[in-house]
Amino acid sequence: MSPAFLFLIALGLGLAGWLAGRAKARAFSRAAAPREVVARPGYHAWYVAIWVAVPLALFAVLWSVLSPILIEQWVLATPAGQNLPEFGFQRQTILAEAQAVARGSAAAVFTPQARDLVEPFREATLFYTLIGVGFGIAMAAILGLWAYSRIKPAFGARVRVERAVMALLLLASLVAILTTFGILASLVFETVRFFGMVSPVDFLFGTSWNPDPMSSPTAPQGDRYGAIPLFWGTIFIGAIIAMIVAIPLGMMSAIYLTQYASPRWRKIIKPALEILAGVPTVVYGYFAALTVAPMIRDAAQAVGITNASSESALAAGLVMGVMIIPFVSSMADDSIAAVPGSMRDGSLAMGATKSETIKKVLIPAALPGIVGGVMLAVSRAIGETMIVVMAASTAANLSANPLEAMTTVTVQIVALLTGEGSFDHPATLSAFALGFVLFMVTLALNFIALRVVKRFREAYE
Template identity: 45%
Template sequence: MTPGTLILIVLALAAIGYFTGKRRAIQTAKRDGRKLHSLPSYYGESVALFTAVPALLLLGAWLFLQPVMIENSIIGQIPESSVPEGGAKSLVMVDVRRIAEGLNLIIAEGRLNEEDISDMRADFVDVRSRLAEVGVALGSNVEPVVFQAAKEYRDLDLSAKFARDIVVLLTALLVGIWALWRIRPSMRARNISETFVKALLIGASLVAILTTVGIVGSLLFESLQFFRLYPASEFYFSTVWNPQFRGGSDFGFLPLLWGTLYVSFVALLVAVPVGLMIAIYLAEYAGSRLRSFAKPAIEILAGIPTIVYGLFALITVGPFLRDWIAQPLGLGNSSSSVMTAGLVMGIMLIPFISSLSDDIINSVPQAMRDGSYGLGATQSETVRQVILPAALPGIVGAFLLAASRAIGETMIVVLGAGAAARLDLNPFEAMTTVTVKIVSQLTGDTEFASPETLVAFALGLTLFVFTLSLNVLALYIVRKYREQYE
C-alpha cells in the first residue's frame, strides 16, 4: 500500500468518525437529558482529529525513519572488499537501492517471481541482464554480495511497509474508537477543536522560521567542510577561479563577486530611473483610464519566466550590442557580455521597482499635495519637493530589494553574460556571477566530499549573507526614516 493510499484511508476513517461522533453526541444528550457543552459538530471534529492526527504523525515519522534504519542495517553487512578503492559504503548503497528498485520492476513485469529471488536460484549474471532490460544498468565492479544486500534491503523494506500499514491503521481505529467512547455532554469538544486549530496556526507560522534555519544550517555545515579542505583566506581574497576536478584547483571568490556586482549595477542603472519615472507618471500624472491599463500591462513583465528573458538576451540583445556597438568601437566580439545581461535584467526589474514605488508614492497623504498647491507650487514642484522627499525612504528600500533580486538571478546571466570568471572593466566582455558557478559546480556527476563540489555551498552561504544584509538594510532605512501619517 502506497503512503498516498494509506493517507486516503485514514482520512476516510476520520470522516466516518466525524459523522459518528456528531450523532453519538446528540444521542448521549437526549439519553442523559442534558445540554451539550459545545455544538454537535465540535464533537464530530474531536473524533476526526483523534482518528487522523496521531495516525498521520506516526506515518510521517515512519516514512522518515524507515529508510535510515534499513540502510544502517544493510550497510553493516557490506564487506570492505566490495567498496571501490577511494570510495565509501554510501556509494555502494546507491547500487543497492537501484538493484532493489529494479527487482521490484522485474517482479511487476513477470520476468522473475518471488521464489526465484528468495531462493537465489537466478544467478547473478541472469539477474544483471534482466535488470538491464528494465533500465537498471550496473557497473562492472558490482559484485554478487551487493545483489545479496539488495535482496535483503528489498525484503526489509517490504516487511517494514507492511508493518507500517498495519500499525497506522490500528492507531487510527483504536484512537478513534477511544475518542468516540469518551464523548459526554459535559465534554469541552469546542476547546479541543480550537486548540488544534491554534496549534496548526502556530505550526504554519514556524514553517518560514524553520525553513530559514534549515537553509542556513545546511549551507553552514557544508561550507565548514569546504573550509577544512581549502583556506578561507585564499577563497575570499584570491583573484583566480579555476576549479579542476582532478586536483590543483583555485577558488578565487573575487572574480565572481566582481561579475555579480557589475551585472547588478548595470541592471539597476537601467531599472531604477525607468521604474521610478513610470511610478511618478502613473501616480501623479496619468488619468484613471490610462492607469488601469498601463499598470497591469507593465506588471506583465514580472510574470515572464527568467529563461525567456535569457533567450531574449542570447538571440536579440546580445547580437545587437555586438554588431552595432561593441565591434564598431573595438570593445569586443562576443554577444555574451555584462551589458547584455545587465540590460535584460534591468528590463525584468522595471515592474518590480515601478510597482513598489507607485504604491509608496500613493501612500503619501493627499493633504500634503493640497497644501503644496495652496502655497502656489506647480505640480512638478510638488512632486520634486514634497512627494518624493516624503516617499524617499520607501523608494530607497525598493531599490535595495531590487538589488538583492538582481544579485540572485541566474538564467539571464547564464545565457546573456557567459561563464568566464575575470576581473575586467569592459562591459562588453563575457563575465560570470556567483549563482552561475553554483549551478556549474553542482551539475553532472559530482562527489560531495570534494572541494570542487563543496565550494558551491561556500558560494551560496556568502551570497545568502550578502542578500540578507541588503534586505535588512532596506528594512532599516524604511523603518527609520519613513514618515508616520495620521
C-alpha cells in the same frame, strides 16, 4: 509502503470521525437545554477528526522514514544479503536494483546478486506494510474512540480545536524558519570543509579564479580560488547595470500610473507591465543571448570598439534590469497609492504644483516602501541565475568595462555543481562557499533595508 497510502487512510478515518462526532453532538444538542451546550456540533466533529487524522498523519511521516531502514536491515540479514560487499558503490547499486524490481519499477535485474534479493525485498515490504497499516489504523481507532467518548454538552470542544489550529499555524511558521536554518547549516558545513583546504583570505580577497576539478585535492589550491572577480561581476551586473535600468523606469512608471494615468489607462498598462514579472527567466536569458548581446556587440563595433564581447556584462545587466522593472514599479506603486489623499490635497491647496507635490510630499511619504522595493530588487538581481548563465560568460574578469565578458557567483555555482568533480574536491566545495557568501550578502541587504526604512520613517514622522 507509500506514505500517501497512510495519508489517504488518515483522511478517510478523519472524515468518519467527523461525521460520527457531528451526529453525536447534534443528538445531545437537541435533547439538552441551550445553556448546557458549550460548543457547536461542528467543533465536536473537528475535535474527533483531529484526534483521528493528525496522529495517523504524523505516524505516516515517521513510518516513511523508518520502514526503508527496517526493510533494508531485513534484506541484509538474509544469506544473500550477507554476501554483499560491506561498503562502496557496488553494494548500493545491487540493493537499489533489487528494490526497483521488487517494487515493479524495473522489469528485470542485470546483476546476479540482485536477483537473490528481490524476493526478500518483497517479503520485507509486505511485512512492514501490514505492520504500518495495522498499527496506524489501530492507533487512529483508539484515539478516535477516546475523543468520541469525551463529547458531552459541557465539553469545551471549541477551545481545544482552536488550540489545535494555533499549534498548526505555529508549526507552519517553524517549518519556514527551520528550513532557513537547515539551508544555512548545510552551507556552513560544506564551507568549513572548503576553508580547511583553501584559506579564507585567499578566497575572499584573491583576484584569480581558475578552479580545476581534475586536479589533485591535496595540491596547493590557494591561487586558484580568488573570488573577487566573481563578487565584482555579480555587483556590476546585478546591482549596478540592472538597477540603472530598473529603478528609474520602475519609479517613473509607478508615478505615471498613480498620478497621471486615467483609470482606463491604468487598467490596461498596469497588468501589461506586471506580465513582465510572469515571464520565465529562461525566456529573458534567450532574449539576452540571441538578441541583445549580438546587437550590443554589433553597435559597439560600428562605432569603432572592436573588443566588445558577445557575452558582455551590459547585455545581461540590461535584460536583468528589464526583468526587475515590475518589482520596483509594483512596490513604488503600492507605496505611493497608500499615502493618504489628504496629504496630496493639502499640498495642492497650499499652492504647490503637481510635480512639487510628488517630489516633496508623496515620494518622501512613500519612501520606506520604495526603499524596501529597491532592496528587494537588488537581492533578486544578485541571486538571478538563468539570465546570467545564458547571457554572461564563465570567464572571471576583473574589469569596469561593461562590454567585456564577466561572470557572476550564480554562474560559477551552476558550472561547479554540474561538472564531473567529486564532492570532496575543493572545486565542488567552493560552490557552497560561494552560496554561503551570497546568502550572507542577501541577509545584509535585507538588514540594511530595514535600517534605512526605519531611519527615513523616523525622519518623516
